[in-house]
Amino acid sequence: MRSYDEEWKRYRRLKLAFLISNLGFLGVAIPTFVSARLRAMNRVFFVLIIAWFVWYSVSYERFRRFQCPRCGRYFSSPWLNFLKLSAKECVHCGLPRYSVDRG
Numbered sequence: 232m233r234s235y236d237e238e239w240k241r242y243r244r245l246k247l248a249f250l251i252s253n254l255g256f257l258g259v260a261i262p263t264f265v266s267a268r269l270r271a272m273n274r275v276f277f278v279l280i281i282a283w284f285v286w287y288s289v290s291y292e293r294f295r296r297f298q299c300p301r302c303g304r305y306f307s308s309p310w311l312n313f314l315k316l317s318a319k320e321c322v323h324c325g326l327p328r329y330s331v332d333r334g
């Protein structure tokens with residue numbers, strides 16, 4: 232019997248990448264805020280903000296579009312909903328997150 236191990240490993244990697252991209256906001260926002268206060272805003276910070284935004288958007292979309300190992304549809308809600316982003320079960324078939332049995 233096969234399990235969902237590989238799919239859940241991928242889910243964890245996508246979730247971790249998304250969480251790290253959230254932390255990346257601090258790495259961009261704090262220097263940008265300080266530079267703005269010092270009136271030293273320049274192209275470097277502008278490029279950093281754009282790069283972070285692209286990184287965040289891509290990691291968010293990859294995580295949100297994770298497909299349920301059982302039914303193949305989006306595991307989380309397809310709509311923009313930050314509260315339901317990390318669903319405890321598939322919104323379509325009810326497969327519990329990190330379920331091990333293909334049943």
Ligand SMILES: [Zn+2]
Nearest residue numbers: 299302321324
């Ligand atoms: Zn499902």
